[in-house]
Structures are given as structure tokens and as C-alpha cells.
Amino acid sequence: MNAATRFKLPPVVMPEQDPAERVHNVREVPLGFTPEMALQEAQRCLHCTNQPCVEGCPVGVRIPEFIQAIESGDELAGIGIIKGTNLLPAVCGRVCPQEDQCQKNCTVGKAHRDVGQAVQIGKLERFLADWERENHAAVIPQIPPSSGKRVAVIGSGPAGLTVAGDLIKLGHAVTVFEALHMPGGVLGYGIPEFRLPKEIVYQEVAYLAKLGVDFQYNTVIGKSITVDEVRKDYDAIFIGSGAGLPNFLHIPGESLLGVYSANEYLTRANLMHAYDENSDTPILRGKSVAVLGGGNVAMDSARTALRLGALKVMVIYRRSEEEMPARKEEYHHAIQEGVEFHFLQNPVEILGNREGWVTGLTVQKMQLGEPDASGRRRPLPIAGQTSNVPADVIVVGIGNNPNPLIPAALPGLQMNRHGGIITDEDTMETSVPGVFAGGDIVLGAATVILAMGQGRKAARAIHAWLTGTTEKAKD
CATH class of the missing domain: 3.50.50.60 (FAD/NAD(P)-binding domain)
Structure with missing residues (x-):
């Protein structure tokens, strides 16, 4: 199919629950693409050589490649491409503001002068993630030998989960400390079931547990365990405790x-x-x-x-x-x-x-x-x-400020006037050596994918810190 033909294809409309019915239940509102719908939407992609959509993605998902896999009927390859850079595709496909990121850069949308005409990248990402879950097709990658290094991740929100996933694949032992009784941070407590079913969050976390990430719930760092105790037992710390202080x-x-x-x-x-x-x-x-x-x-x-x-x-x-x-x-x-x-x-x-x-x-x-x-x-x-x-x-509902508990328990941690942790923009390292931070505790209340982007930066820098190298985290 040539570019001119692709360009003329209209966006595929995802089916949804009827409004009169859905206000009486908490089931998910958008129902997802069928394989036929996903193929039709994938065929709208022009496969631009300069890949502007990838530039708009904070974690650098190889978007044209996974869309090409959908066109080829190879869903397993497609989800593998996404998971090379994004370990939470079922989440991101549902709640990330693609219209302000990857889809905003889409050539199709720009040519139509309407971002609503862009290729629906998020819905295609969701399709592949749902296909993987429904077909029990998750592939567990080969984990390298243990590095002997231990990393503590405080908070199981999007930033913390990203750090944990990237570092476990590099051979480092990772423990995620979560204050609540369930994982996901804001994904669990903040986003309603009808937008993000909690079972999806828990299955994404279960995948990380299969990789070897240790999750400790009902553990409030700064209360249940002091920050000093964590620093004594771990070689590096990532703070991803979010923005849970309401305005x-x-x-x-x-x-x-x-x-x-x-x-x-x-x-x-x-x-x-x-x-x-x-x-x-x-x-x-x-x-x-x-x-x-x-x-x-x-x-x-x-x-x-x-x-x-x-x-x-x-x-x-x-x-x-x-x-x-x-x-x-x-x-x-x-x-x-x-x-x-x-x-x-x-x-x-x-x-x-x-x-x-x-x-x-x-x-x-x-x-x-x-x-x-x-x-x-x-x-x-x-x-x-x-x-x-x-x-x-x-x-x-006018916004939130960063969680103050951990910063208050860690002397020497530099903070901004809004209560956020100040970090190096490239490495996410704080003013305390060996302590890194990312997500809403740095950004203030932001998006899932921006938090994940900071998590990826932090994981690369933590790996370099632990190994004494400048090697980047492998995809």
C-alpha cells in the first residue's frame, strides 16, 4: 500500500460502552481494538524515515517498528519491540496523553492539520499489550549473572517500576518498597477502574516479579524503616514516592x-x-x-x-x-x-x-x-x-505536591520551593551521592510516561554508579 493510499484512510473508531450503561458500573469504557481494527489502523502509518513519533515519546518506544509488526500479523514481535523500552505498555496505551507526545508529532496528523487524525499509537500499543496478556504470551528475558549489587526503589509507581525493570535486566538485585498494601502507586490509588483496570496494573507488576524484582508492601520508608537503614543495606537508592500531598x-x-x-x-x-x-x-x-x-x-x-x-x-x-x-x-x-x-x-x-x-x-x-x-x-x-x-x-481536585516524608528524613537532600527533589537533569542523581529520584517527587504531578522517562534515565545512571562505567542500560 503506497503512502497516498495510507494517508486517505480514516482513523478507526474504538468501540466503547454506552454512556447510559457505563455510569452504573466501573468496567473499562473503551473496549479495545479487534485484530481487524488494529490492522486497519496500523495501515495508516507512513513509516517515516525520520520517525518524529519516536522523538515525541519520553521513553523512546520504536513506534514504526511495532506498527509494522501489527501489519505483518506478528503480535509477539510487536510487543517485544515495545517492551524493549516500555515495561508498562498496557498502562501507557490507556492513560498516557499521546495527543501531546508521540501522536502530536505524527506526520499524518500534521499533514491533516489535526492531531485527531494522527495514527492512534496509544490504542495500537494497548492492542498489543492486551494481546500478550490474553494469550499468555509474555516472554521472560534472559537475566544476566548477579552483579552483587543491591538497589532500593522507594515507591512502586511508574518511575519506580521502570527503574526496577531496567536494573533487574542488568543483573542488579532490586527491592521495591511500597507504603500501600498494593502496587502501582498512583496507577492503583489515583486512576479509576473504568480508565485503568487494576488487574492490568497487577499483571504488569507480576511480570517484574517474574524477572526477579522483590516487592515489599506496607513499608513506609522514613517510618517502618529509616532512610539510614536503607542506605546501609543497599548500594544505591531510587526515590519515586510520588506527589501524594493534596493542594x-x-x-x-x-x-x-x-x-x-x-x-x-x-x-x-x-x-x-x-x-x-x-x-x-x-x-x-x-x-x-x-x-x-x-x-x-x-x-x-x-x-x-x-x-x-x-x-x-x-x-x-x-x-x-x-x-x-x-x-x-x-x-x-x-x-x-x-x-x-x-x-x-x-x-x-x-x-x-x-x-x-x-x-x-x-x-x-x-x-x-x-x-x-x-x-x-x-x-x-x-x-x-x-x-x-x-x-x-x-x-x-486542583493538583498535588510531592510527598514530603522521605525528603524530611534525608538531611542534605536539596529541594525546590514546591517541595520537589532537585536532581541532575541527565542522571537524576540527587545532592546525596548514590541517591537518585524521578517521577512526581521531582516533576510534581505529571504524566505516567514522563515519570517513566525519568526512571529510564535514572536506571542508566544507577547502573553506571554501581559498575563504575558510563554504560547505558540495555534495551
């Missing part, structure tokens, strides 16, 4: 009953199964829920509220639709499911009754001024224009 608005009424941080709300629903009426985990099932914020966490919270039985769910965001940072797909799904969006509204007070329960909030009408440091237009209040919005549950 608040610091407005009157924020301490009323019925106000949740998005972290707590989603953790109760996702990790502790509060969506199940038979669960022991308490959660307020409000009838009118207001979610504050405009990112993916706000979308997740709003859509979770619907599945918890809310009759009305509102997302209140101080900028306009154009400035909203949430993925377009998540915004689209939220609208389909009936979430209301109140743009250019800024909460200034949370209202309550005499018993201390939330009854609503006061919002200030905003207008957009000049762009700020983020590149988005700055929201400015319109004097005298406020209104009250009734609600019996409010979820604050």
Missing part, C-alpha cells in the same frame, strides 16, 4: 464535613473499592457533587461521583474550556456521561449548615486576561459578580 484552595469552609481532597476521594473509591456497596470503606454518596479543578484528576473525580450514584455532578473551573488541561478524551467521556461544566467560575467560599455539613459554595465569575507563566490566559475576577451553587459533596 487546597485555602478558602472559608474548606474544613466542613463533605469536603474531600481528590486524593482521598479517589483512593477510597479505587484502591479501597468504595464504589462497591458491599465494601466496608465509607464514602459520602452525594446527590449533588461539585468538583473543583480542570485536570484529569478532576475528570476522574467527577466521573467517579456519577458511578457512586450522584444525580448531578458539576466541574467548576476558573478558566475556559480551551485552557482546561484535562485530556480531550476524558473531557469528551465526562460530557457524554452527563457531567456539567461551569467555566470561568472560581470558588471563593464553601457553605455549610449548623451541623457542619456542606450545603454548597460561592463562586466568583471570572474573565480571561493575558497569558501567565503556564501559557494559559490568566483568570481575573469580575467585580460584584458572585453566585451560590448548591452541593452536598465537594471534591477539591
Whole structure:
């Protein structure tokens, strides 16, 4: 098939659960490609010699090669190509913002002047990962002889899992310490089941365990075990403890009953199964829920509220639709499911009754001024224009800061003003020799694939540190 013919092929539409049905369950919304759909979408790839899509991938997945494998009907080769650089393809294929990374660079999308026309790289990655899982086709690579070196990885989120996978394949012993009772970090507690089924996360982790990675759960470094004890027992440390400290608005009424941080709300629903009426985990099932914020966490919270039985769910965001940072797909799904969006509204007070329960909030009408440091237009209040919005549950989803526990327990660790660990940009080494860091503890709340990219950098540098070489981690 020549390039002109490929270019004319339309994107394949992935089937989804009907919105009226899916708001009553937590099953995954997109249903995945069939082999026929995957082949049809793969045929849209132009196989560009300069491979701009690869340049847009933080972990450097060899995208045209795995797409070519789908075209050739060799799914096993395709998943092998992906796993050379990405050990979490089933996760990344579902939750990574490909529209801002690999697909943004796609020649097909650029030629159409519409990133929505780009080859759907993420959906093809998901197809191969699901094929591997459903066909029990995971290939365990040959692990080299032990180097005699031990590495401690603190946190089992995307960055930590990437470091663990890369280093175990280089012959180093790796122990991952996880504070929670289940693996995955934000993949487990932060992303809802309907976007990322937890069984997929656990199977990705099980693959690393088969490679030899040791996972220790219910272990809070800095509490259960001191950082000094870890430094004594291991030759290098990677800190990937994430951004689990929620931000608040610091407005009157924020301490009323019925106000949740998005972290707590989603953790109760996702990790502790509060969506199940038979669960022991308490959660307020409000009838009118207001979610504050405009990112993916706000979308997740709003859509979770619907599945918890809310009759009305509102997302209140101080900028306009154009400035909203949430993925377009998540915004689209939220609208389909009936979430209301109140743009250019800024909460200034949370209202309550005499018993201390939330009854609503006061919002200030905003207008957009000049762009700020983020590149988005700055929201400015319109004097005298406020209104009250009734609600019996409010979820604050305006972002998170890095987890402060480990930095506080490690003197000499340099931090930035936001509480993130300062690292060397190329090696991810901290100001403490032999201690490396990456992911949200460095970036602040960011994406899965950016965290994994930092994990790959750190793994190469840790290997060099352990061996006294400059050798890069092998794919």
C-alpha cells in the first residue's frame, strides 16, 4: 500500500460502552481494538524515515517498528519491540496523553492539520499489550549473572517500576518498597477502574516479579524503616514516592464535613473499592457533587461521583474550556456521561449548615486576561459578580505536591520551593551521592510516561554508579 493510499484512510473508531450503561458500573469504557481494527489502523502509518513519533515519546518506544509488526500479523514481535523500552505498555496505551507526545508529532496528523487524525499509537500499543496478556504470551528475558549489587526503589509507581525493570535486566538485585498494601502507586490509588483496570496494573507488576524484582508492601520508608537503614543495606537508592500531598484552595469552609481532597476521594473509591456497596470503606454518596479543578484528576473525580450514584455532578473551573488541561478524551467521556461544566467560575467560599455539613459554595465569575507563566490566559475576577451553587459533596481536585516524608528524613537532600527533589537533569542523581529520584517527587504531578522517562534515565545512571562505567542500560 503506497503512502497516498495510507494517508486517505480514516482513523478507526474504538468501540466503547454506552454512556447510559457505563455510569452504573466501573468496567473499562473503551473496549479495545479487534485484530481487524488494529490492522486497519496500523495501515495508516507512513513509516517515516525520520520517525518524529519516536522523538515525541519520553521513553523512546520504536513506534514504526511495532506498527509494522501489527501489519505483518506478528503480535509477539510487536510487543517485544515495545517492551524493549516500555515495561508498562498496557498502562501507557490507556492513560498516557499521546495527543501531546508521540501522536502530536505524527506526520499524518500534521499533514491533516489535526492531531485527531494522527495514527492512534496509544490504542495500537494497548492492542498489543492486551494481546500478550490474553494469550499468555509474555516472554521472560534472559537475566544476566548477579552483579552483587543491591538497589532500593522507594515507591512502586511508574518511575519506580521502570527503574526496577531496567536494573533487574542488568543483573542488579532490586527491592521495591511500597507504603500501600498494593502496587502501582498512583496507577492503583489515583486512576479509576473504568480508565485503568487494576488487574492490568497487577499483571504488569507480576511480570517484574517474574524477572526477579522483590516487592515489599506496607513499608513506609522514613517510618517502618529509616532512610539510614536503607542506605546501609543497599548500594544505591531510587526515590519515586510520588506527589501524594493534596493542594487546597485555602478558602472559608474548606474544613466542613463533605469536603474531600481528590486524593482521598479517589483512593477510597479505587484502591479501597468504595464504589462497591458491599465494601466496608465509607464514602459520602452525594446527590449533588461539585468538583473543583480542570485536570484529569478532576475528570476522574467527577466521573467517579456519577458511578457512586450522584444525580448531578458539576466541574467548576476558573478558566475556559480551551485552557482546561484535562485530556480531550476524558473531557469528551465526562460530557457524554452527563457531567456539567461551569467555566470561568472560581470558588471563593464553601457553605455549610449548623451541623457542619456542606450545603454548597460561592463562586466568583471570572474573565480571561493575558497569558501567565503556564501559557494559559490568566483568570481575573469580575467585580460584584458572585453566585451560590448548591452541593452536598465537594471534591477539591486542583493538583498535588510531592510527598514530603522521605525528603524530611534525608538531611542534605536539596529541594525546590514546591517541595520537589532537585536532581541532575541527565542522571537524576540527587545532592546525596548514590541517591537518585524521578517521577512526581521531582516533576510534581505529571504524566505516567514522563515519570517513566525519568526512571529510564535514572536506571542508566544507577547502573553506571554501581559498575563504575558510563554504560547505558540495555534495551
